[in-house]
Amino acid sequence: MKEWLSRNERVVFFAAALAALLAVVLFYHVRVVAVSPEAVVRSGVGAELLAGAAKGRQGLIGSLKWPPLPTLLVLPFAKIPRFGTSGLAFPVVNAVLSAFTLTLLNGWLSGFRVPRGVRLPLLCLYQISPPVMAAMLTGGSATLMLLILMAGAYFLVHWLETLDVRSLAYLGVLGGLAVVTRYQTILLVALVGLIIVARVRRRRERAFRGGTVLVFLIPSVYTLALWFVGNWLIMGDPVFFLRGLASRSVLLAEIVELDFEWQLYVMPCLFLLGVHTLRKAKAARGVGRRTGALVVAVVVLLGVVAWQYVAELYLTERKESYFGRHYRQISQVDEIVAYLARYRPEAKVFVSGYTGYQFVARSSSKESFVHLMSLDAREIQRRTRGQQLFFLVPRPGASFGGRTSPSRPHGCSTNT
Amino acid sequence: MTEGKASSQQPSAREYKKIFFELLGRSPHLCAYRVLTRPQKLVILLALLVLIACLVLWPVVALIAVNGVLIVYYLVLCSWKLWLIDESLVSRREIEVTPEEVAALRDEDCPVYTLLVPLYHETETLARLVSSLGGLDYPKDKLDVIFLLEEDDHETRAAFAKLKLPGYIRGVVVPDMPPKTKPKACNLGLHLARGKYLVIYDAEDRPEPDQLKKAVIAFTRVAPSVVCIQAKLNFYNPRQNLLTRLFTVEYSMWFDLFLPGLDYLQQPIPLGGTSNHFVTEKLRELHGWDAFNVTEDCDLGVRLADRRYQTRILDSTTWEEACSDLGYWIRQRSRWIKGYVQTYLVHCRRPLRMLQGLGFWKTFGFHMIIGGTPICLLINPVYWVLALFWVVFRSERVALFFPFPIILFAALCLFVGNFVFVYGGVLAAYRRGYFDLVKTALLMPFYWVLMSVGAWKGFLQIITKPNYWEKTRHGLDLLRGARSRGDAAAAASAAPAEADET
Numbered sequence: 001m002k003e004w005l006s007r008n009e010r011v012v013f014f015a016a017a018l019a020a021l022l023a024v025v026l027f028y029h030v031r032v033v034a035v036s037p038e039a040v041v042r043s044g045v046g047a048e049l050l051a052g053a054a055k056g057r058q059g060l061i062g063s064l065k066w067p068p069l070p071t072l073l074v075l076p077f078a079k080i081p082r083f084g085t086s087g088l089a090f091p092v093v094n095a096v097l098s099a100f101t102l103t104l105l106n107g108w109l110s111g112f113r114v115p116r117g118v119r120l121p122l123l124c125l126y127q128i129s130p131p132v133m134a135a136m137l138t139g140g141s142a143t144l145m146l147l148i149l150m151a152g153a154y155f156l157v158h159w160l161e162t163l164d165v166r167s168l169a170y171l172g173v174l175g176g177l178a179v180v181t182r183y184q185t186i187l188l189v190a191l192v193g194l195i196i197v198a199r200v201r202r203r204r205e206r207a208f209r210g211g212t213v214l215v216f217l218i219p220s221v222y223t224l225a226l227w228f229v230g231n232w233l234i235m236g237d238p239v240f241f242l243r244g245l246a247s248r249s250v251l252l253a254e255i256v257e258l259d260f261e262w263q264l265y266v267m268p269c270l271f272l273l274g275v276h277t278l279r280k281a282k283a284a285r286g287v288g289r290r291t292g293a294l295v296v297a298v299v300v301l302l303g304v305v306a307w308q309y310v311a312e313l314y315l316t317e318r319k320e321s322y323f324g325r326h327y328r329q330i331s332q333v334d335e336i337v338a339y340l341a342r343y344r345p346e347a348k349v350f351v352s353g354y355t356g357y358q359f360v361a362r363s364s365s366k367e368s369f370v371h372l373m374s375l376d377a378r379e380i381q382r383r384t385r386g387q388q389l390f391f392l393v394p395r396p397g398a399s400f401g402g403r404t405s406p407s408r409p410h411g412c413s414t415n416t
Numbered sequence: 417m418t419e420g421k422a423s424s425q426q427p428s429a430r431e432y433k434k435i436f437f438e439l440l441g442r443s444p445h446l447c448a449y450r451v452l453t454r455p456q457k458l459v460i461l462l463a464l465l466v467l468i469a470c471l472v473l474w475p476v477v478a479l480i481a482v483n484g485v486l487i488v489y490y491l492v493l494c495s496w497k498l499w500l501i502d503e504s505l506v507s508r509r510e511i512e513v514t515p516e517e518v519a520a521l522r523d524e525d526c527p528v529y530t531l532l533v534p535l536y537h538e539t540e541t542l543a544r545l546v547s548s549l550g551g552l553d554y555p556k557d558k559l560d561v562i563f564l565l566e567e568d569d570h571e572t573r574a575a576f577a578k579l580k581l582p583g584y585i586r587g588v589v590v591p592d593m594p595p596k597t598k599p600k601a602c603n604l605g606l607h608l609a610r611g612k613y614l615v616i617y618d619a620e621d622r623p624e625p626d627q628l629k630k631a632v633i634a635f636t637r638v639a640p641s642v643v644c645i646q647a648k649l650n651f652y653n654p655r656q657n658l659l660t661r662l663f664t665v666e667y668s669m670w671f672d673l674f675l676p677g678l679d680y681l682q683q684p685i686p687l688g689g690t691s692n693h694f695v696t697e698k699l700r701e702l703h704g705w706d707a708f709n710v711t712e713d714c715d716l717g718v719r720l721a722d723r724r725y726q727t728r729i730l731d732s733t734t735w736e737e738a739c740s741d742l743g744y745w746i747r748q749r750s751r752w753i754k755g756y757v758q759t760y761l762v763h764c765r766r767p768l769r770m771l772q773g774l775g776f777w778k779t780f781g782f783h784m785i786i787g788g789t790p791i792c793l794l795i796n797p798v799y800w801v802l803a804l805f806w807v808v809f810r811s812e813r814v815a816l817f818f819p820f821p822i823i824l825f826a827a828l829c830l831f832v833g834n835f836v837f838v839y840g841g842v843l844a845a846y847r848r849g850y851f852d853l854v855k856t857a858l859l860m861p862f863y864w865v866l867m868s869v870g871a872w873k874g875f876l877q878i879i880t881k882p883n884y885w886e887k888t889r890h891g892l893d894l895l896r897g898a899r900s901r902g903d904a905a906a907a908a909s910a911a912p913a914e915a916d917e918t
Binding site for chain 1: 502505506807820824831835842845846847851852854855
């Protein structure tokens with residue numbers, strides 16, 4: 001592979017990008033701690049995994065909604081008091097991942113001789129575009145997915161040009177990682193597989209074609225198989241991740257309701273298109289053609305980021321914006337936590353499910369909220385003999401904080 | 417003593433000993449004559465006593481601690497090998513010599529080249545060997561081929577005597593005295609060598625015809641500190657049976673991924689048994705090979721690095737015969753692992769001196785490659801059994817020794833580390849152009865079991881027969897007539913196309 005930027009240049013760029021992004025994270029969260037539910041849940045699961053709690057083992061295997069890789073990334077921070085379980089670790093991890101993405105894009109664009117004066121503003125525009133910046137600041141796995149997709153696009157382009165083994169291997173490994181970050185990427189892996197088949201279709205002997213496809217597919221198949229095996233080893237059920245602790249109907253609802261986040265997939269594709277046009281511009285003969293291609297490339301690359309601003313600032317309601325979509329849920333959790341702190345300061349509150357992690361994260365009194373993955377009445381009785389109990393459980397058939405007012409706990413009982 | 421030619425004046429027994437065991441005489445601390453020195457024995461004994469005491473007093477804590485250390489070592493080793501693979505895939509790290517450069521090399525610019533060919537019970541391969549050497553693209557008057565024949569190997573000597581040999585090949589009889597090892601014979605060859613450069617080939621080797629010229633060009637191109645150039649090794653019978661397929665994947669991984677990676681990171685390179693091209697004068701300066709070490713090549717690679725000399729990898733392949741018989745294969749593997757343990761123990765005798773000689777970075781690499789290879793193979797079965805036991809019985813007793821952080825690292829080693837090695841095999845097969853062996857590479861975990869069997873055999877032999885040379889039988893492919901058409905094609909072309917050249 002051609003070394004487009006020297007190692008030192010890449011390290012310096014990475015360090016500078018990381019410092020800037022961490023400063024942004026700090027600036028944002030000093031003012032308002034608004035992390036996504038995903039970040040809170042993953043951090044909570046990670047903390048329990050590190051504490052050796054059996055329920056934390058689910059963090060290793062994840063679920064269909066939240067595949068395991070992002071949780072594993074946040075594990076090193078999960079034990080840091082307040083920081084680890086509040087979900088704040090995720091924006092920090094995301095800052096690192098974003099710095100990697102920017103470094104990759106910088107190298108990529110510089111390989112196409114995009115001048116620094118164009119390259120750096122373009123990268124800034126990309127990073128501060130609402131979906132990218134919001135994903136980084138509010139935590140969650142979207143930033144990881146973006147890195148995987150961008151890197152995947154990079155290696156795909158390189159492999160299509162050179163057929164070198166390393167790009168193919170990285171493409172395969174990234175496919176495997178993508179599958180355990182978003183299960184929908186199985187389709188993407190299949191699509192890239194088809195592109196690979198198309199590329200090698202007319203080349204060399206049959207063994208070469210078969211070998212090439214295998215080299216690409218092995219990591220994805222392995223990670224997928226590992227997911228099943230992990231579920232079997234840890235939870236005793238190879239398809240546990242498909243339903244988790246929920247019933248089958250909830251599972252179906254989850255699959256249907258899963259946010260496809262199409263902008264995640266569109267962005268690398270458009271970047272690919274932009275870069276491809278840049279290449280054409282470089283190779284084009286004649287000033288007119290070259291200028292034309294360059295203009296198209298710049299328009300596409302600017303369009304990738306520009307339309308996001310239009311959508312965020314003019315076309316979206318505040319609560320549906322990339323930054324604001326978690327506010328409703330967070331404010332409702334905060335409301336309940338404040339209610340209990342004010343009127344029942346002595347109460348020990350048992351919270352369950354993934355939603356329960358949010359109460360633990362948002363409460364200032366860590367003793368008052370006890371999280372259990374499933375409500376075990378005997379365990380609760382044992383711990384709270386003679387005390388008044390509150391159960392906070394998600395209302396069936398309604399997403400938390402959705403159509404019903406959650407300003408009161410959904411169920412109360414007294415354990416005497 | 418020469419064979420097939422008029423006998424020159426024979427050295428006395430004392431002179432022979434001086435030739436064979438020069439390293440022992442000059443640098444006894446670097447010789448595997450004794451595998452363990454007295455201080456080493458004391459340290460090992462003391463460590464064992466401390467371990468036993470801890471196991472008696474605090475059994476669980478002691479086992480957790482040992483487990484933790486081993487798991488962390490595994491993790492570091494996996495990361496290290498992953499780095500090597502990645503570096504070797506970035507671009508071609510080997511010295512590449514183009515056909516145009518080879519064609520431009522004039523005969524008068526070719527120096528005398530000595531080829532040492534140690535032979536022991538090699539009657540089947542002898543004729544093929546002579547024909548293979550005859551095919552080398554090198555001025556014949558500049559070749560100095562020495563067949564090293566063992567005194568007690570009457571069959572090979574008889575077969576050799578019957579051959580009609582060209583003038584550049586001579587036979588030398590190695591007197592029968594212990595230890596009966598290849599390096600001992602090679603030391604005699606080194607003593608008699610006339611060439612500026614020297615290379616070793618095994619009886620069954622088929623070097624690429626232009627390899628010698630490539631090596632000559634490479635030597636002129638590299639820094640003066642490079643005194644050894646290792647050509648790549650691979651097999652001409654990869655598809656003979658499942659064992660040879662897996663062996664080929666392993667060899668491709670070693671010579672095409674790990675060694676170029678070590679080359680790039682300027683680490684000590686454990687030389688392959690054959691096709692290492694030396695500057696003869698420098699090899700003499702190093703007192704030749706250690707006659708008591710059963711992987712003298714690996715040891716020499718470390719000694720070269722210790723003397724601040726460099727070894728580079730040449731992009732030229734010597735085709736060997738993959739051992740197709742499980743029994744012989746295990747014997748061969750046991751010798752390799754025994755030799756690695758020998759080499760490791762020999763160079764760890766003076767850890768500070770080693771640190772001075774190699775520097776921190778190379779010492780780290782030494783512990784990873786020379787130490788890590790046998791350690792992993794020896795310990796793997798323990799972890800396989802533990803993992804199997806846990807999966808089948810879900811035993812809490814096993815879980816007891818894997819408290820949280822350790823289980824995470826162990827899981828990482830099990831699921832990521834093993835994948836790295838299997839996928840490394842896949843990439844190596846693909847890169848070598850053995851596209852059909854990509855599937856076979858997925859079976860590597862079964863091959864690791866065999867490797868561990870061989871490793872344990874070799875390790876136990878360290879105690880019982882430390883200098884015993886487990887002979888690899890060559891010519892099995894000829895005996896069984898099992899060469900497939902595909903293999904013949906591979907051997908004939910002797911240069912499989914690379915994937916990225918399509």
